[in-house]
Amino acid sequence: MQEFVEMAEWLTSQNLHIGDRVESLPDPNFTAHGRKYVSFSTNNYLSLAKSTRLIEAARRGLEAYGVGNCESRLLGGDLGIYGELERKLAACKKKDAAVLFATGYLANLGVLSSLPQTSKYARICGFTSAREYTYAYFGDEFNHISIREGIRMSGAARATYRHLDLNHLEALLKRSTVSTKIIVTDGVFSQDGDIAPLPDLLQLAERYDTTLYVDDAHGAGVLGEHGGGIAEHFGITSERMIYMGTLSKAYGGIGGFVATESHIAQIIRLACSAYGFTSTLPPDQAAALCEAGDMIRDEPERRVRLWENQRYFVKRMSDLPYRLVSTNSPIVPILVGDEDVADGLARSLGEFGIHVDAVRFPAVPLRKARLRIQLNTGHTKQDIDFLVDTLRGQQHCVGRHKQYLNERNVGIIA
């Protein structure tokens, strides 16, 4: 008992971030502690979460189905709206089928932990085979924690390759003797913003007869002409690929899914406890997310604006003495290094009404702290100018942007 008290005291003294209360969610403007802010660290990339169309769809869903489903889908909770959402997601990803989970975290945990258990599960159900099935995962060192946890829980052999180092990956694949190999990668890396080289990964997957699992949490709705994500971005379809996405970022709601071939979907439905032994997202969410899928398809101007903002920010930052970790996705992190300096920078931006997350260990390696800037379709050029000028630290920054601050009633002027 006493050890928990000691640990809690010590951890608290380390200034580890445990969240901050907000009064409204960023779209990208929001209020907190009675002040207005503009967020440059929100996953609500397309500003869908508070859009009228999504709210109306959720309201219709609430009226049709009520607040929750109170059952897992294997029992009485398999409402038709879930199937409808799954069909839409599968079609968007050009896959046979999709399987929904309550969150993206749970999708990774559930699918990655259960796939290597498939043969054990089948044998319990009477399947016989002389062949011994063995499994191994090969994961990028910067994969999201839900991936690393899922792999660890699977009990399968695992190897980690250096970030984006395909030679290292190939050496590991070459050495492996297991019967089933699975490469796992983030699509857009959540803390670095760089994009996995999917065509090269797929080539390796083909050469070594391997499945490729891609977590496209930050690419779904954002990458590709129609928002189809990383596969559409590279113009790739492959039966080898299991596509995982979240509905909690560009889609503006909550939930996770995998889109895949029907036999894999069938295995997940039958053998994955995170699908079968828990309730899923509420039905009004599913109704809203069906609409979000349509909006992502029907309103490409949201994506166009997001990318215009991304390019504008990168261009404006090129004059400043900051090091950008990567510049090819809406996540454009500024590398700071020292944890306390990153926190201090985020705090001083906050004083100007700009919200930016300082990301630090354990989310990124020690001494690799950063400001995780995420561009948004709802940013104006003036928002971006104000951020860049504030980062430049010009004394006259506030004076120059006074009209902007007054108009938006942001931060210090509010």
Ligand SMILES: Cc1ncc(COP(=O)(O)O)c(C=O)c1O
């Ligand atoms: C790459 C990646 N995968 C998975 C997740 C988990 O998604 P969710 O928030 O839907 O649980 C996140 C969330 O931050 C993520 O960045």
